[in-house]
Amino acid sequence: MSDFPALTALILAGGESSRMGRDKALLSFQGVSFLENTCLIAQDCAVQVSVITPWPERYELIIPPCCRIIREPLPTRGPLLAFALALTFVSTDWVLLLACDLPLLTPPIMQGWSRLLATVPENAIALVPRCGSRWEPLCGFYHRRCLASLQTYIQQGGTSFQKWLNVSVVEELIIDNSEILFNCNTPEDLEIIINSPDVDSKKP
Numbered sequence: 001m002s003d004f005p006a007l008t009a010l011i012l013a014g015g016e017s018s019r020m021g022r023d024k025a026l027l028s029f030q031g032v033s034f035l036e037n038t039c040l041i042a043q044d045c046a047v048q049v050s051v052i053t054p055w056p057e058r059y060e061l062i063i064p065p066c067c068r069i070i071r072e073p074l075p076t077r078g079p080l081l082a083f084a085l086a087l088t089f090v091s092t093d094w095v096l097l098l099a100c101d102l103p104l105l106t107p108p109i110m111q112g113w114s115r116l117l118a119t120v121p122e123n124a125i126a127l128v129p130r131c132g133s134r135w136e137p138l139c140g141f142y143h144r145r146c147l148a149s150l151q152t153y154i155q156q157g158g159t160s161f162q163k164w165l166n167v168s169v170v171e172e173l174i175i176d177n178s179e180i181l182f183n184c185n186t187p188e189d190l191e192i193i194i195n196s197p198d199v200d201s202k203k204p
């Protein structure tokens, strides 16, 4: 048995990738696509992994066999609404939400963070890292009890993770090394990780 609660991982793969100019989920890093790599990392700490996307056909051959796909209607309306939809399919208390463009995450890091769930106060709806004044919501843990407040926020027209988290009780996930959250959005970002001598072992 693991020393953290059962987790469902929800992986977002429905972005436009407009800055990258091609689908980030399909980018290859160290011989594995970004999306498959994210699924494999998530599998290591989650009892169920689901990919939420409007185009399942694009990914069904690259994701590991036991991962589920949740189809999101088109047109997409951003990560917050995709998360709210996916959350309705979750049966574990805790969820790990991940973007598919965080290629430096590793299983040991995610497991270490998962252990912190035991320290989260009962009234908190999430455990999320911060970078400066902003949350890093697409690499965070959410309790299923956040769904009610999330749905209310969305019904009021909200679409911003930052604003929703700022009006919620959220525990900050303190991270030792923010480089682990390196977000690969542009061709230049991709060059950086491909050419970095430190990422061979994915230890920034």
Ligand SMILES: Nc1nc2c(ncn2[C@@H]2O[C@H](COP(=O)(O)OP(=O)(O)OP(=O)(O)O)[C@@H](O)[C@H]2O)c(=O)[nH]1
Residues within 6 Å of the ligand: 012, 013, 014, 015, 016, 017, 018, 019, 020, 024, 052, 053, 054, 072, 076, 077, 078, 079, 082, 098, 099, 100, 101, 138, 185
């Ligand atoms: N399912 C789903 N995922 C989304 C949606 N929008 C963004 N994402 C995902 O959220 C994560 C972060 O996306 P961003 O890097 O902010 O945006 P992007 O749309 O992928 O790329 P840009 O067009 O360059 O902003 C990625 O994993 C995206 O695939 C959406 O509407 N639905």
Ligand SMILES: [Mg+2]
Residues within 6 Å of the ligand: 099, 101, 183, 184, 185
């Ligand atoms: Mg991004």
